[in-house]
Amino acid sequence: MTTTLPTRVHIREVGPRDGFQNEPEHIPTAAKISLINALGRSGLKRLEVASFVRADVIPQLADAGEVLTGIEVPDDVSLLVLIPNSKGLNSSLAYRQHFHEVGIFVSGSETHNKKNVNRTIADTMADNVVMAKRITAEGLRCGAVIATSFGCPFEGKVDMDRVLDLAEQFAAMGASEVGFGDTTGMCNPAYAGDFFAAAIERLPGVEVTAHFHNTRGQGLANAYAALAAGCDSFESSFGELGGCPVPKGSTGNIATEDLVGMFHEMGVATGVDLPQLIAAAREAQQTLGRQLTSHSIIAGPVVWNTAG
Known part of the structure; x- marks a missing residue:
């Protein structure tokens, strides 16, 4: 692991896709648009806002096109859509002018991928391979995600070399970023440090991104371990929304406001206005009508009292 931490990190907010898709109740399109606009005003420069999937499978994302055409964020905010297959890519390209990046994905576990x-x-x-060629031909940035990169609830520990082999395949396709997802919260800080050191070494010229879930309470510790290994790109979800519907119970991304707060306390810049981000998370809490689980929603940001 490196002895000097990165001084600045990039954070992609995934709540509008990863978070909303996991909610049991319908979220009105207008409410989604309002929340995404609030996130855009917080200083976040990367937002994952939609996915073109079957409405009968994930009904919460059936309004992807309406969301994309309705949101208004600053021009320097990059919008990403996640695509499961070529059919989804076909649907997304009807809205080509409304987003900048496309994410493609696979699981590191055969069983999880099938489920x-x-x-x-x-x-x-x-x-x-087919989608990556089309994405880059459209002038869009192609990113890739490998789910269950650290462990699978069906198969157990996932071999590091298998995951990094998939990552190298994505890089060869033209993906400029590869994210590694702890989809059901099975990673630990020691392994996170070793993994991201190896990933950064094997993927020169590729942005290596950490996506941890807080399912078992180790999300921020894993993020710190990845940071100490040299990782400067992260994904998280405001309000600690989200998780994985396969299997049930695997809920809880790292809360973006908790991640940003930790980085700021460590002197690592994010470019995010933390009070505005917390306000957006509290708006999500009000929209959903339930208490969300991020610590910063309750406690607020750390403010040092320097008087006296």
Whole structure:
């Protein structure tokens, strides 16, 4: 692990996709747009806002096109849509002018991949090759995500080399970023440090992104371990929304406001206005009508009293 921490990090907010898709109640499109606009005003420069998936499978994301055409964020905010397959990519390109990045994905675990998208890893990667070519030909930034990078609830620990081999395949397709997801919260800080040191070494010229879940309370510790290994790109979800619907109970991304607060306390810049971000998370709490689980919603940001 490096002895000098990165002085600045990039954070992608994934709540409008990863978070909203996991909610049991319908979220009105207008409310989604309001929340995304609030996130855009907080200083976050990367937002994952939609996914083009089957409405009968994930009904919360059925309004992806309406969301994309309705949001108004600063011009320097990059918007990403997550695409499961070529059919989804076809649908997304009808809104090509409203987003900047496309995310494609696979699971590191064969069982999880089959349960998540009903395909083998080999079939998924074959489709990803086709999609990556189309994405880059459209002038869009292509990013990739590997779910269950650290552990699978069905298969147990996922081999690091298998995951990094998939990452190298994505890089060869033209992906400029590869994210590693702790989809069901099975990572630990020691392994996170070793993993991201190895990933950064094996993926020169590729942005390496950490996506941790707080399912078992280790999310921020894992993020620190990744940071100490040299990772400067992270994904998180305001309000600690989200999780994985396969299997049930695997809820809870790192709360973006908790992650930003930790980085700021450590002297690591994010470019985010933390009070505005907390306000957006509190707006989400009001919209959903329930108490969210991030610590910063309750406690607020740390303010040092220097008087006396």
